[in-house]
Amino acid sequence: MRTLLVADLHLSSDTPEINQGFYRYLEHTVPGADALYILGDLFDAWIGDDLLDANTHPLCGVAQEVIKHLRKLSSDGTAVYLMHGNRDFLLGERFINACQAFLLPDIEEVEIQGVPIVLLHGDSLCTRDEAYMAFRQQSRNPEWQAQMLALPLEQRVALAQSLRTQSGEANANKAEAIMDVTHQEVIHVMERHGVSTMIHGHTHRPHVHDLTVEDVPAKRYVLGDWDAQHGWDIVIERSDHTAPRLRQFSLTQLPDA
Ligand code: MN
Numbered sequence: 229m230r231t232l233l234v235a236d237l238h239l240s241s242d243t244p245e246i247n248q249g250f251y252r253y254l255e256h257t258v259p260g261a262d263a264l265y266i267l268g269d270l271f272d273a274w275i276g277d278d279l280l281d282a283n284t285h286p287l288c289g290v291a292q293e294v295i296k297h298l299r300k301l302s303s304d305g306t307a308v309y310l311m312h313g314n315r316d317f318l319l320g321e322r323f324i325n326a327c328q329a330f331l332l333p334d335i336e337e338v339e340i341q342g343v344p345i346v347l348l349h350g351d352s353l354c355t356r357d358e359a360y361m362a363f364r365q366q367s368r369n370p371e372w373q374a375q376m377l378a379l380p381l382e383q384r385v386a387l388a389q390s391l392r393t394q395s396g397e398a399n400a401n402k403a404e405a406i407m408d409v410t411h412q413e414v415i416h417v418m419e420r421h422g423v424s425t426m427i428h429g430h431t432h433r434p435h436v437h438d439l440t441v442e443d444v445p446a447k448r449y450v451l452g453d454w455d456a457q458h459g460w461d462i463v464i465e466r467s468d469h470t471a472p473r474l475r476q477f478s479l480t481q482l483p484d485a
Contacts, residue, residue, distance in 0.1 A: 229466035230485065231340045232258055235267035235349065235429025236453035236460075238315065239294065241286030243272070245456035247293070249479030253459060254297040256482045261306050263340070265332075267429050267451065268313025268349030270294070273392065275384040276377045277322035285385070295326045302328035311336070313430065314351040314360075317367060318377070334368075337421045341466040346421040350430030350450070353409035353417070359398065408433065414448060415441055427451070427462060427472065434460055436474055449474055 239247050258264050271287070280295075282288050302308050308329040312319060324331045335348045355361060366372055376384065399407060408431055418426055424446035434452030438445065449472055452460030459479055464472045477483055 229341060230261050231263045231464045232261050233265040233267060233427055233462040235451040236269045236432060238269055238272040238453060239290055240272040241290055246454050247290055249459055251293060251297055253482055254301060258301055258306060259304060263307040265309045267347060268311045269315045271316040273388045274316035274318045275388050276318050277320040278381060282381055298327035298329055311349055313349045341464045341470050343425055343464060343470055344423045345425045345427055346417060346423045348428045350428035353413045354407060355410045355413050356406045418446060434474060452476060
């Protein structure tokens with residue numbers, strides 16, 4: 229009786245070590261789990277599900293391999309849940325269905341192994357980054373997305389590339405604090421959902437934070453981003469003292485469960 233959560237894999241055709249490490253994680257660590265939650269930025273960029281037809285695009289093979297692994301887990305009884313991140317918000321029904329996964333809304337309140345938890349990617353908590361919040365609002369608009377998806381694939385590839393470069397340059401000039409979550413927003417979301425546990429990724433600042441929400445001790449778990457050497461997950465096991473555990477592990481020495 230255990231559930232696993234990951235985020236910020238940022239898979240691409242330029243990250244062979246992470247891709248292989250993630251496939252091994254799906255083959256070695258996840259089988260037998262009740263559920264796997266992928267809390268956004270599974271891919272470093274996603275430009276539309278028609279990528280799955282573009283055999284010459286280097287990400288197509290990576291995506292097919294991810295689908296194969298997630299579908300196997302799902303067929304073997306592990307429920308697979310996906311959430312959009314700020315990089316892969318165009319992941320659509322076709323990809324989700326191919327994985328036999330479920331798409332979660334941007335903020336989801338769940339009970340995992342008996343623990344009520346609010347899950348989110350985390351970008352929506354970074355409210356001090358006003359430029360990003362404006363882009364977020366625009367990019368989640370269905371009309372904007374439809375316009376994007378109507379562009380030829382090659383044009384979308386180029387656009388995603390320039391957005392990444394722009395965002396990298398912009399972020400390099402932003403104060404550290406602006407790119408982290410806003411404490412008041414965290415409290416607000418937890419109060420609204422009436423939970424004392426939150427799990428998210430996005431900030432690439434893995435940590436377990438203690439806080440107080442409505443006079444009750446609460447915890448905010450931040451998942452880490454994967455790199456060529458290491459991965460991060462959270463495991464929640466049903467036991468007398470169920471508490472989520474944040475883990476970092478070597479991609480060549482994956483946890484057995
Ligand atoms: Mn992110």
